[in-house]
Amino acid sequence: MKTVYSPLHAGHGGQMELVAGAIVPGFEKPSRAEIIRGRVESEKLGPILTPVSHPLAAAARVHRQDYLDFLPTVWPLWEASGKSGSAIPFTWPTRGLRGDVRPKTIDALLGYYSFDGGASFVKGTWEAIKSSYDVAMTAAGIVKAGERAAFALCRPPGHHAGAAFMGGYCYINNAAVAAQWFRDQGAARVSILDVDYHHGNGTQEIFYRRGDVQVLNLHGDPMTEYPFFLGHADERGAGEGEGFNQNYPMPFGTSWERWSEALDDACGKLLAYAPDVVAVSLGVDTFEKDPISQFKLKSADYPKIGKRIAALGLPTLFVMEGGYAVDEIGINAVGVLTGFES
Ligand code: 6XA
Ligand code: ZN
Numbered sequence: 001m002k003t004v005y006s007p008l009h010a011g012h013g014g015q016m017e018l019v020a021g022a023i024v025p026g027f028e029k030p031s032r033a034e035i036i037r038g039r040v041e042s043e044k045l046g047p048i049l050t051p052v053s054h055p056l057a058a059a060a061r062v063h064r065q066d067y068l069d070f071l072p073t074v075w076p077l078w079e080a081s082g083k084s085g086s087a088i089p090f091t092w093p094t095r096g097l098r099g100d101v102r103p104k105t106i107d108a109l110l111g112y113y114s115f116d117g118g119a120s121f122v123k124g125t126w127e128a129i130k131s132s133y134d135v136a137m138t139a140a141g142i143v144k145a146g147e148r149a150a151f152a153l154c155r156p157p158g159h160h161a162g163a164a165f166m167g168g169y170c171y172i173n174n175a176a177v178a179a180q181w182f183r184d185q186g187a188a189r190v191s192i193l194d195v196d197y198h199h200g201n202g203t204q205e206i207f208y209r210r211g212d213v214q215v216l217n218l219h220g221d222p223m224t225e226y227p228f229f230l231g232h233a234d235e236r237g238a239g240e241g242e243g244f245n246q247n248y249p250m251p252f253g254t255s256w257e258r259w260s261e262a263l264d265d266a267c268g269k270l271l272a273y274a275p276d277v278v279a280v281s282l283g284v285d286t287f288e289k290d291p292i293s294q295f296k297l298k299s300a301d302y303p304k305i306g307k308r309i310a311a312l313g314l315p316t317l318f319v320m321e322g323g324y325a326v327d328e329i330g331i332n333a334v335g336v337l338t339g340f341e342s
Helices: 007-011 030-042 065-080 106-112 125-144 174-184 201-207 256-273 299-310 326-341
Strands: 002-004 016-019 022-025 149-152 190-194 213-220 245-250 277-282 316-320
Touching: 002 125, 007 030, 007 125, 030 326, 065 106, 065 125, 125 149, 125 174, 125 316, 149 326, 174 190, 174 201, 174 213, 174 277, 174 316, 190 201, 190 256, 201 213, 201 245, 213 256, 245 256, 256 299, 299 326, 316 326
Parallel strands: 002 149, 149 316, 190 213, 190 277, 213 245, 277 316
Antiparallel strands: 016 022
16 A cells, blocks of 8 residues: 655644643654654555655645635734744634624634634644645555555644644545545545544534535544533434434543444444545554543454454545554554554
């Protein structure tokens, strides 16, 4: 399996986030992607390719143009306003406030285009976001060209990003962009299977009223887990999308036995939908030692995930999302891919 990777991700480093009442270095850090790349090499998964630069037209198919135009301006506006450190929003247009009026200053715009303070900017953040998009698009092209599967080693991740908002370490929704691109290239139906520990609220928002992209999501129950405000089992899609969104919220402590039942059910629904191609939002923060998550999957479980996905018999694009136990992130992420290939 080919991997697509860009070193430009590393410019998005040293950013800060709010955890348990303190501003601390982000868990979503450059070493994550470097360790996965190292494991791709040592496991001889296949060649590692540099992405081809793509215009943002494919991103504009799922994101609002004003949001995409905003992202490259964040750091310049932040610096021009005399600030240093990480650009982090602190005010959001929630219930009772105006979300329909685009404000003018950088602090206000950061809040306008986000749902939390978890997607901060440093100097190299935009270049990293763009490279992550290029990685996803290049890997999607490899699958479209006829390869059974490809691995988009995206960083930053994407599944929390919606049409016009960032959050949860995510800016451009790489899996959603790729799914839409497959549709635009002629795929009749596309499925997105999100196995990250956190609900992919951005992906769900983007396709919620669509019957041509099925979204299946396995995650920590939002009653008690981030992102808290989406991801319940009764969210089944709306309008033409009715029945094409499926959530599998699970409690803290969930281990392979229960988690794999949800995966089997999701795979059954996926096969019934009969898509032309599958995009997997591949998070490995379901791991028992993940520092911010509460599931109990073991390293030996990840190849089984890959095997189960391979049994679908469909062209498959793996898109990297979360996973913060850096010591094992390479073993677990590449474990899924080698399991797929076995
Ligand atoms: C809240 C936790 C963000 C989780 C990001 C993630 N600061 N999403 O891994 O999949
Ligand atoms: Zn996650």
